[in-house]
Amino acid sequence: MALKLSLKPGEKFVVNGAVIANGDRRSSLVIQNKVSILREKDIMRQEDVNTPARRIYFPIMLCYLDPDSRAKYIEEFMTRMTEFMSVVEDPEAKARCIEISADVMNSNYYRALMTCKKLFDYEKKRLEYVP
Incomplete structure (x- = not known):
């Protein structure tokens, strides 16, 4: 099954670790085989890991983009997920964490990333909460 990407002018994306930028017009690409691909909006820079x-x-994204170094990224992921789950009490957030962990352990990194983004909303609400 092919993946069709519709790109905005100047939009960047990563394919198997190579950063590619679209030209000055809207365009579409059709990816015919399995590759590790992330759009600019899904790429996180290290300085944004806050x-x-x-x-x-972040370590899930690195597992997805850098398969040769997965072992160290998996270790970092497990440490961070353990810390997060030890303080989260919300059942829905915990269920998402379990789902993310299962996807990472089954090498479904892209799906884990998209589920992890849902934790951003939960976290934002919790960090902005003032009693």
């Missing part, structure tokens, strides 16, 4: 959920997302 919350617990983002500390979970």
Whole structure:
């Protein structure tokens, strides 16, 4: 099954570790085989890793983009997920954490990333909460 990407002018994306930028017009690409691909909006820079959920997302993203170094990223992921789950009490957030962990252990990194992004909303609400 092919993946069709519709790209905005200048939009960047990563394919198997190579950063590619679209030209000055809207365009579409059709990916015919399995590759590790992330759009610019899903790529996190190290300086943006500033919350617990983002500390979970980042090593998953690196597992997805850098398969040769997965072992060290998996270790970092497990440490960060353990820390996060030890303080979270919300059943829905815990269920998401379990889902993310299962996807990571089954090498479904892209799906784990998309589920992890849902934790950002939960975390934002909790960090902004003032009694």
